[in-house]
Amino acid sequence: MAKNLVIVESPAKAKTIEKFLGKDYTVKSSIGHIRDMPKKDMGIDIENNFQPSYVVSADKKKVVADLRKSVKTADQVYLATDEDREGEAIAWHLLETLNLPKDTPRIVFHEITKGAITEAITSPRTVDYQVVDAQQARRVIDRLVGFEISPVLWRKISGARSAGRVQSPVVRLVVEREREITKHTTQSIYKVKAELVNDNGEVVDVKLSKDFDSKDEAVVFTTALLDAKLSVSAIEKKPSKRSPKPPFITSTLQQEASQKLGFSVKQTMTLAQGLYREGSITYMRTDSFTLSETAIEAAGAVIEKTYGSDYHQVRRYKTKDAGAQEAHEAIRPTDLTRPEIYGLEDQAAKLYALIYKRTLASQMSDAKLQRTQIKTNISNRDETFVANGEILVFPGFLSVYDYLSSDDKLLPDLSQGDELTLVNFAARESFSRAKPRYTEASLVKKIEEMGIGRPSTFATMVSTVQDRNYVTKETREGVERAFQLIEINEGKVEQSEPIENAGAEKNKLFPTSVAYLLTDFLVKHFGDIVDYKFTANLETDFDTIANQGVVWQSVVKEFYGPFHAKIEAADDISREETHGMR
């Protein structure tokens, strides 16, 4: 019978670890957090030094009951929740709820490999109360912000139901982007492209070194070109290289799956969850670029065997993000000898293949390129025609990832002084574009850069702001727009005004009218909460709790004083005022 009980967060993880540990160990999971403050009330005794009250969540009653049973029959319990702020807190909640002794061993590992787990068992520590306290400060502040501002909104802004440390800056981003787009005035310039040909009939695509501001200038140039002699004035060749990107983390997986496969953020996470559960990939909610050494070796072996050692380069990626907590590995296949999964739902198979390729590519050598630039002199003008070519000399990682053969722009072998003839010419009006609207994936990227939100919440966050009716995802058809076109046909300058479709949007995020009102209200009365640096500043405070033993209540108190004063002040604002704002 098993004497040792190990408790982790994820059931899928529990299964894998149980295999590694053998018969003497039972591995159970908490399925995330087991306790929280009550759903309905504030659950914080503000007068009494912000004492939070915790209750076992309704959907975890069974889990806790089951764990209690297992604890009874075990000789030794190990708390093996993730090594990050939330994981430490879960370990503490387990300790309290299951009445475990304070010195219950706490073990941690950052990868699910046999080596990492057996190593962890031999070097236990105890629960780190400073880290737990940092989590409590985080939790209490989030509750205070959400539960004090939201009721103010119910009274002041019809349609506004909620505000929070994360969701409100997210809404603000979408609103501000839309305002920029509204303010944008399109300006037009004239871009010149041409096809030149040498004596052998080889064609070179060129563009002009300068754009024109007006149609008149473009016409003057085009007319001059009719009598011009074109000759190669300079050829410049230089080697360049491209390096692979690091393996996937949650946000980059969401990005690439959105761009390359057209998946929504939620869709990606659901598919990844399936792959994780069946053991095909590592954990999908992570902010770490790290690959385990066993994975690095396995990838290397596959690369050497399939492509040869020239294609292999061991790389270890480090995060630049100060807020990353790195409790897990990067997202990778668990078996690197398996490039594809057959008999699987189509979309999951595509996502797996993407993850496989990205992982393998991250351990491959640079692609080597030869860039060539050819400048062509125009006898009666100062501008020059420029042709850029790029030849793939050695594919390296591009053999498996990101390779588009159309990228290879081959230029004919020309020499300085070669005469060229114009065969095709177009100067077309092109319009300046406003910044693009966010997609779900680009919004996630943006908030991650700002250090707001965590990998486990990226997907729910983009759906929360839509559920609250602050943001809508829309596909809009463009409108017809005329543009000026100048061409050369049979030795004559010809002008026309064709129509193009402009401003079409697919699955882009738009703010609702409530979002404008809400954002303006929050910026005016709770500027620090919707400040994009709010979370980052809090993180520094949480670090002082975790690392320097600062009392968590002092951090909460310092925040709450000025914050609550603003709540009181906001209550005096008349509803008319909030409706006059726009």
Next chain:
DNA sequence: CAGTGAGCGAGCTTCCGCTTGACTT
């Protein structure tokens, strides 16, 4: 006389982060 509608009052909403399925749109 029956059906309509204005007006009033009561009850409800809410945060972020960690995990999965179950269960509706």
